[in-house]
Each structure stands twice: as structure tokens, then as C-alpha cells.
Amino acid sequence: MSKNLLDNISNPSDLRKLNPEQLPELAKNLREFIIDIVSTKEGHLGASLGVVELTIALHFLFDTPNDLLVWDVGHQAYGHKILTGRKDIFHTNRQFGGISGFPSRKESEFDAFGVGHSSTSISAALGMAIASNLKGEKEKQHIAVIGDASIASGMAFEALNHAGVSKANLLIILNDNAIGIDPAVGALKEYLTKVKSDRKLAAQNNIIKALNFNYSGPIDGHNLPKLLTELERLKSVKGPKFLHIITTKGKGLKKAEEDQITYHAPGKFDKISGERIKKEASLFTKYQDVFGKTIVELSEKNDKIVAITPAMLTGSSLNLMLKKFPNRTFDVGIAEQHAVTLAAGMATQGLVPFCNIYSTFLQRAYDQVIHDVALQNLPVIFCLDRAGLVGEDGATHHGVFDLAYLRCIPNLIIFAPRNEIELRNILYTAQLDLKQPIAIRYPRGYGEIIDWQNPFQEIEIGKGICLKEGNTIAILSIGTVAEKVSKAIDIFEKENTSSLIAHYDMRFVKPLDENLLHSVFEKHSVIITIEDGVIKGGFGSAILEFAAENGYQNKIKSLGLPDNFIEQGSKERLLLKNGLDSRTLSEVFSRLI
Template sequence: MKNLLNTISFPLDVRKLQPEQLPELARELRAFIIDIVATKEGHLGASLGVVELTIALHYLFNTPRDLLVWDVGHQAYGHKILTGRKDVFHTNRQLNGIAGFPNRSESEYDAFGVGHSSTSISATLGMAIASALKGEIKKQHIAVIGDASIASGMAFEALNHAGVSDANLLIILNDNAIGIDPSVGALKEYLTKVKTDKRLAVQNNIIKALNFDYSGPIDGHNFDELIAELTRLKSVKGPKFLHIITTKGKGLPQAEKDQVTYHAPGKFDKISGDVLPKAVSEFTKYQDVFGKTIVELAKQNDKIVGITPAMLTGSSLKLMLQEFPNRTFDVGIAEQHAVTLSAGMATQGLVPFCNVYSTFLQRAYDQIIHDVALQNLPVIFCLDRSGLVGQDGATHHGVFDIAYLRCIPNLIVFAPRNEIELRNILFTAQTGLKQPIAIRYPRGYGEIENWQLPFEEIEIGKGVCLKEGGNVAILSIGTIANSVSKALLKLDNSTESSHYDMRFIKPLDVKLLHTIFKNHKTILTVEDGTIKGGFGSGILEFASENNYSNTIKLLGVPDTFIEHGTVEELQEICGLDVQSIQEEIEGLLE
């Protein structure tokens, strides 16, 4: 049989096919995705689940003139393959390769850059309004959003606006009952009932109540149903809403059975589907240090509660859920709600550990300031995935947290050097701290095998000297201290340098800083966050306020968006790898 996918480079080629050929194209597209992701890694299950939808959309709509926006973008691999990137798809998420998410600079078919959830309806509505103002009345605007993303506040805000507009907008709800972890909440329960009780969809429909032309639910893997309904909706005016039911991981039995693992499974056998064993590490992931420690603390302190916005597995808060289900709360993709929920709990004497990826805490900035810090409530923010995170790229690097948190009054900001420090600051934070604290730690493994030592309280605002030396002082924050230590070991004249782990970005250890500035001519700051407004900026402010004239050099993430690649590759690009740090110190010593 002729390989259809070999004949497809762009959607125009898809439109030349006969309807009866589309199922074969779907089979080949799934096989192509599985074949590449099996060895190159990436997000698998979401893209497999929307293969038929992807083909149907490009078959019926005039993309890129008609605008198609994928929410988050985990599910856009098929879209990328059909829109001119098939031959380079093997470079997906690799340094200098194509991005793992839709990206406007990469293709005209990527109508909007995504990576964080729940933005698609707002963006597409904005496009539809723009088209109307420009008189482009035949232009179509389609947003594809999942059942986990649509429960977010931003999506509801957009639905509320779209329902009273006359914009030519089609929202497609891809309902598979799972995001990364299974979807949660009342809306998820409602959508589950709609699937089994079609009368509910007709008589008691919350989407129809918002003035949308609602249709569905239909089988998202059935081309006949998809083509028929999408064709009808093309001619319907105003806001429309199509509810489709899909299976995440469709076409790979293991991915259908274990949808959490196969969201992004790493390398796997493309024939059997079995995930390939990873090299066993004697070390522990930082997320598991958090997860195991909070369980240990929760056994001792019944006021501890854990909160996460849809990241139970990624944050390892699932360990607490297993032990204390009544004290563990997955609030869905709702970072703003997670923060203010935590604030409410804190007013009543609970000890909330709010675990949010660094890049996603950006979405709740007002709540941090207005609901937590302004009221000086002792919420404990645990910022997983801080620093450079690798192949997910610019949308996911946690490089802005130091800068955006450092300016907030009342908020303590701490970065542990290693697993023991993370363990001890978690202990310290729940022992009666009277103000909020943010604890930032990286993705990946630590470097200490036996980290589960007896707890020790950490003095707030106290840095430590790791090495004493001559005229150059290196000040580091967080786990980048380990790279500094390795760089110093490689120096021939390492005795000429001191190394301090400041630990606290806020409050700074002012007493220690005065000693450092008086005893060293040159100061080098090293951080894995943005250099603008970050830890180094705080050191410059200290020097200015105290009239110090020492030479100060800052190392950190440059003032640009860092794209995708391995953490090691990106550190080298930013000058934060061991070799680059060594060369920087040598230059200062000379």
C-alpha cells in the first residue's frame, strides 16, 4: 500500500485526499509519532489522542489563513508533522531543533505560542475580534482545549467574554479526562456525566447557558462524525463549542492503560510500547526529597496540608496523598486559586505547603503579593523546577522566580545547596515561621546519597562560608554552588578564592556581606536565574547602599529567552557550566 504520509508535506496535500483515505493517514501518523518519540523522547499520549482531530481540522479548514490554536501544545506533534516539519521532527526539543510546543517564530501554521495552559480561548477570541474589525468575515478561528485546561480560571474568563460576543470562534473541547494527572473538580464530574447521559447535554448544559452553539459529545476518533460536525460548524455564525471524546495515548495499548506515565514516558520500545529502563541512580530527585520529607513532617505535625495545581506526580506530592488524602489538595490547573486557598488555610492556623513549578507560579503573581505577602501569612511556597529545566524550553525554564519574588515585602526567599538543606528548610518553615517563604529547587537529581539525616533548624537570613581564600569571593545561591565548588577544585591557584553559599536571597546576610566586602577586592555572584533583577542585582544594591567600591561581576542567565536543549547544553550557553565558571574565576584572579 502506498505510504500516504510520504506524500504529505503541508495541509494542502491532506486536502487532496479522499475521505476514505483519512483513517490510513491517521494510522501512519500515529506510527510516525511513536517511532520518533520512542528514541528522541517527548510528550506522547496527548498527541496520539488527537490524531484524527488534527487531520480533520487541516482537511476542512484553510490553515494557515484560518487560525488554529492548540492549548498548552502537548498535543501538537501531529500538527507539526502535517505543517512542513515532518523531515525535521526528529530534532524536536533538541538544541537548535524544533520546539516541543507551537511557536510563532517557527511556522506560520503556529498561530499562537503556547506552553502554559488555558490561554487558547482568550488568544483565539482576540484573533476573531481582530478579523471582524478588519472585515475578514470568512476567516475561521479554532481553539483546541483539554478538559483539564478548560477548568482554569483564565479559560472561564474567556468563555464568559466569548459568550456575549458575535465573534466567529470555534472552541473544541478535547475531553479525555486527564491532563498530566487525572482531571479533578466539579467540572470534570459534569463532563463525565454528559458522556453517559446525552439528555444532560441537551437540557442542562452549562456551555449552552453561556450562549454557545453547543454540539456533542461525539467520538473524536470517528472521522465520519468529526467531518460532518466540523463541516456544519463552519457555516454557523457566532461562538461555537464542539465537545469531543478521545483517549489519551490512542493507538499504543500501554499508553492507553497508563496515561500518566505515557504523558512523557522517556525512551520506550516502539514495538512493545514498554518503557525502557533508565540508568539507576544512587541519588534522589529533588522533587522526591520534598515529597518524602513532607510526609515525614506531616506525621509529626497534623496542621500540615499540601496543595498543588495539577502537579501531584511532578511535584511528588502524590506521596502525601497516599498517606494523608484528607490533607492533600490537587486543585487542578488553577495556580491563582492554589495560592489564595493556601492563604485562607494559613489564616486558620494550618501550615500550607503550596507546591508549584517555578514557571507556573508566575501565573499567580498578584495572589502572592495581595493575598499572602501583604497579609504576612505563613504560606510555604515550594518552587519545583527552578532554574534551567531542559528540553521543554523557554515556556518552562524557572529562571525568573528570584527576580519576581525578591522585590516582595515580607517574603523570605531561600535556595538550598543540596538535599540536606532542602530537607532542613522544609522542617524550619513548619516550626512556627511567622511570614511566608519561597523555597526554590531544581529539576533532577541531587548529589548526596544519604540525605535523610536528623532535622536541623536553619537560621533565617544566614549564609555560610564553604571555602576561605584570597582576593576573590564567589557568592552563589542554590545548587549552582556545586558547580562553583567543582570549578574551584580545578584551579591551580584555588587558595586565592573564597566561596560563600548565601542561601537566602531575601533577607540577605548583611553581616556576612560586610565581612566579604571588607576582605575581598573582587566579588563574583553566580545564580541559575535571570541576571536582571536577580541575586547579583541584590548584591549590587547592597554595595551601593553601603558605598563599597569593590569590583563586582555577575554570572547568571542572560537577558534573553533561553530555548530548548539539555540542561548541560543550556548551562554552557549561559556560561554556567563548570568550565565556564572556572574560566571566569581565572580571569578575575589574573
């Protein structure tokens, strides 16, 4: 049995003691280590397996962390983390109190830049390279590894445009595996596909060369000798350089190579066969599937409906729409800004665009939401998946800012469904003949209703509802946190044998149901607002503003997420830590009686 070379490597200085001939064996060891951990602890798999050789070559040849290495997207960086001092704690990856699933500057000096969203690496590494020039650090190297279809984003193009005239000592490595989570799309993807097979195209008619880069490749990203030779050569080339490598996402695990979409983040699986370990089937439906199935049903009757997503077909369940209505479904790649303005353009022509973007990723298109949609009062339907706490992906992916950053935008309706039926009905309502934009935000994971596919009912815009009557405390909740509130009230009333608490689902953060709120404030002495978003500027702030504007003196307590970034961990664990679990909420109710 060959010696496991990884056992003696704690950081890149250990790696650099090996002979180049030993590196393929190390690559085998590193792949086995990643597979072993992720098979039981879960996480992103395919992307990191695809860059094992590249990761080893970079840390072998470059003087990291003095030379600066930026990963893009961040889920490629598992091998990087293992080789840079986190091997012994890698089993805590994405867990509460453990290491992040993405590069994090506060976690390691080897993580030159925090990466959770995509397409940021070229801008960041260029900024570092310019800084090195200004400081006289002429020999310092700056490397951006951009993969998983991230180079098709507008931000990457902006950075390429600048970098090409910067004279900065910058090496961009395109990890070309032709897939993000779903297969890559667009003209650039087709061009890169041609480059792989047409060496004349790569040598002459090359758009990267046209941007003033020293282009090399494409080369096999799994061939360590070739990688080492080319990277060694590029170390001495001054100015902006571009290395195009071809890799296979999921390399080294047959199932991951064959099913790259599923094995992007496969859950638990058998580390030998690669077979996924099936979880017990749920009786309930994921919110994303409620959306996906409902939009197909609506589209069968409304031929004006179109669907748009920035590279999240499977994650948003718009793959169902694509299958049924391929000509009305648009995956625009990792391009949130384009997705929003594309939807706006469609709306001007009488189409009914459903623009499905994860809550955290809509932040990347904030100006377009304001300027291109809301300012023109165009009826775009924003469906914000993964709103609230998302769990193990952590701070970069929690959808906790949407209520706060959307609430200040004129013309925009904001709705958060309490359950699957409410989501289904607001999707129906939005496509009827809405004259303004609406944002519908819903969580990751399963609902709690089995029979949710009932006949559609129109929801009155700006109308909240009373879920439970009471006479002392009024709880105002928004979205699916209502379920935690209802359980908390049950706990409280079992222990206090009285019906002191009323519960209202406000449903709309904007417009608020002011008639209902006047009634609530006049009837109850204590008002508690509860949301699964940041307290600062969110739903609770809207209620406080209403009270101030109308001269109410009721005691108001706002509960939600604090003014700091929330770490990774299971959703239930994070709710507990931040006081939004049912038991803690019931204790808060008791203290306010």
C-alpha cells in the same frame, strides 16, 4: 503493504488532495510516525496520540494557516507540527538547535499562537476573532482546541464568559480525555463525565449553552467521518460554537492507553510493545522526591500541615502525601491563582500550607502571591519545583525568573537550597512556627548526596555560610549552582596552585545575610555572584544594591542567565552555552585575578 500516505504530505495543501476515505489510513501512519520518533528522542506522547484524528480533520477542512488554529495545551500539537512542514525535522523536537516541543510563532506560520502554559487558547483565539471582525474578515475561521483538563482553569472560564457575548466567529473544541498529567479533578470534570453518558443533560441542562454557545456533542473524537461531518457543519454556523469530543489519551499505543500518567511523557520506549526502556538506576534522589518524602515525614508529626498543588501531584511527588494523608492533600486542577489564595485562606486558620507549584507556573499567580499572601503576611510555604533551567521543555518552562520577580515582594523570605540536606532542613524549619511567607526554590532532576535523610536541623533565617576560605576573590552563589562553582574552583586551583578564591553559599536571597556580606566585602577585592536565574533583577542585583547602599567600591561581576529567553536543550548543554558550566566559570575566575 499499504502505501504510507504521510510520505507525500509536507503541508496541509497536500493533505487536502486526499479523499476523505483515505484519512483513517493517514491517521494510522501519523500515529506510527509520532511513536517512532518519540520512542527514541523522548517527549510528550499521550496527548498528541489522542488528537491525531482531530488534527487531520482540522487541517483537511479548514484553510490553515489563513484560518487560525490555537492549541491548548501545546503538547497536543506534535501531529500538527508534522503535518505543517516540520515532518523532516521532527526528530529534532525539544533538542538544542531543533524545533520546540510546543507551538511557536517564530517557528511556523501555522503556529498561530505560542503555547506552553495551559488554558490560554480561548482568550487568544477570541482576540484573533475580534480582530478579524474589526478588519472585515468575515469568513475567517478561528479554532481553539482545549484539552488535557485545561478548561477547568480560571482563565478559560473568563474567556468563555466573554466569548459567549462576543458574536465572534469562534469555534472551541473541547478535547475531553478526563486527564491532564494526573487524572482531572473537580466539579466540572464530574459534570462533563455525566454529559458523556446522559444525552438529555447534554441537550438541555447544559452550562455551555447557558453561556450562549452553539453546543454540539459529545462525539467520538476518533471517528473521522463523524468529525468531518460535524466540523463541516460548524464552519457555516456564525458566532461562538462549542464542539465537545471524547478522546483517549495515548490512543493507538496500548501501554499509553493503560498508563496515561506515565505515558504523558514516558522517556524512551520500545515502539512496538510500548515497554519503557529503563534507565540505569541512580544512586541519588530527585529533588521532587526529597520534597515529597520529607513533607510526609513532617506531616506525621505535625497535623496542621496541608499540601496544595495545581494539577502536579505526580510531578511534585505530592502523590506520596496523597497516599498517606488524602484528607490533607489538595489537587485543585490547573488553577494556580486559586491554589495560592486557597493556601492563604488555610493559613489564616492556623494550618501550615505547603503550596507546591513549578517555578514557571507560579508566574500565573503573581498577584495572589503579593496581594493575598505577602500583603497579609500569611505564613504560606511556597515550594517551587523546576527552578532554574529545566532542559528540553524550553523557554515556556524554564524557572529562571522566580528570584527576580519574588525579590521585590515585601515580607517574603526566599531560600534556595544548595543540596538535598538543605532542602530537607528548610522544609523542617518552615513548618516550625514561621510568622511570614517563604519561597523555597529547587531544581528539576537528581541531587548528589546518597545519605540525605539525616536528623532535621533548624536553619537560621537569613544566614549564609562559608564553604571555602580565600583571600582575593569571593564567590557568592545561591542554590544548587554551588556544585558547579565548587568544581570550577577545583579546576582553577589545580591550574594555579593557590587558594585565592573563597566561596560563600548565601542561601537566602531575602533577607540577605548583611553581616556576612560586610565581612566578605571588607576582606576581598573581587566579588563574583553566580545564579541559575536571570541576571536582571535577581540575586546578583541584590548584591549590587547592597554594595551601592553601603558605599563599597569592590569590583563586582554578576554571572547568570542573559536578558533573553533560553531555548530548549539538555540542561548541561544550556549551562555550557550560557557560561555556567564549571570549565567556563574557572576561566572567568582566571581572568579576574
